[in-house]
Amino acid sequence: MKSLFKSFSILACMLAVVLACNKVEVEPIGANDKNNITLEFDNRVGGQKLALGTTTYKNASGEDFTVTSLNYFISNVALKKADGTTVKFPDQYFLIRQADSKTTEQLLKDVPAADYTDITFTIGVDSIKSISPVEQRTGVLDPTSYGDDNMYWAWNSGYIFMKLEGISSAAPKNSAGLNKYQYHVGGFGGRTSATANNLRTVTLSLNGTATVRKSISPTVHLITDVAKIFDGGTPLKIATAAVIMAPAAATPIANNYKNMFVVDHVHND
Template structure:
């Protein structure tokens, strides 16, 4: 009799453990479902992280020698900057969310600038992000006193990103050295790309908009930050859609070459992954 009671007690104890475990699992599932319910006024943060590379190699300024396998030219990089503006996010339902009047300058020399935090974003599942490389014409010709943050030419110090001679920003800048450059004693190359159409003088319009699909949805929620990791491959500057060599073009003196470079580098941006 005692043995029967003992076995019954053990069976009851095991059942209690099983039901307790099931209760915890159910509670966890319900909890997850609750946190994924989006409130009508819920806001969150989306981070765009720009990771500049040569192919998939990390950039080390003024030291590492890189080789473009298409042009067979080797080079080092001393400066890499570009403006990001007119960011637009696309929800899973196709609705677009523009991030108006915000401008960012990504600088390889400044790690903090490579992470763009978009706050107070509508909580949603996002499937696409688009942005412009450059600064629109209205900001380019606006009164100097109205230019704040990265749009203030004085904020760059010696790293000038503005052309006063044609009232426009340098949208994209890459500088470095290469042994194939022989038109100056320091073997320096310089690519400065700008041009919004011009005001007092006509220039090409090199404003470029890039749209990137997110294979994994960016889930912006009030409680969690979502990060879109964007890689930019510098080698695409030279081989994105048309091959450009440092031997022939150590500096940009031709508007046509500037157009070719701008058309090239738009092919260098892609989404590596999304972290939710």
């Protein structure tokens, strides 16, 4: 009996050691603890990585196309905590440009320590910032900062929320002899009742938890599927409309690209 009791005692001790080793220690949250979250935008076309100018893709209409330019603004990020409350970040604006790999990872700064389950953001630049004095629009919102890759309409006094350009045999030749398609989507509404509002808000589950602590700065990996611009609900045929720039005509595109984002996973490290 003593031998049996001794064996049980040894097993109990061994189990306690294993449980202690496997226990995940979560850093306690201090009242003022903050850190950053990296938003990683992984641009793809369907299941393929997006490569500018070198890869030919096909949309659901069977039209071939390459991508020579893909840019889009992300703003008004909000994070939902596990307890259901929301933290908003209204003054952080991001411009993702496939041509510049540094812009595909954006830093959401000063995130209060908490466990987050959902992310919300706007595709585009909100009306308040769009009409604010130009001296208040700095960084990626500076209309003079884009060079040849312009993301601001001087003629329409507004930002281009999303720009997609490329070559397709379905597009007619332009004055330069190129089969080029161009989709520039903007328009925040508000000027008149007839002005198109192509701002779109997206809410996504993080498929897990982003654990922000004083020493933990998570990365949220988002996949952006450019194919949804063509096939996101309202079919967009290059042969029918190779160039769209007017806000009212671009509304179906905005409705499509609202669906092009998903969260793939979260790294908590």
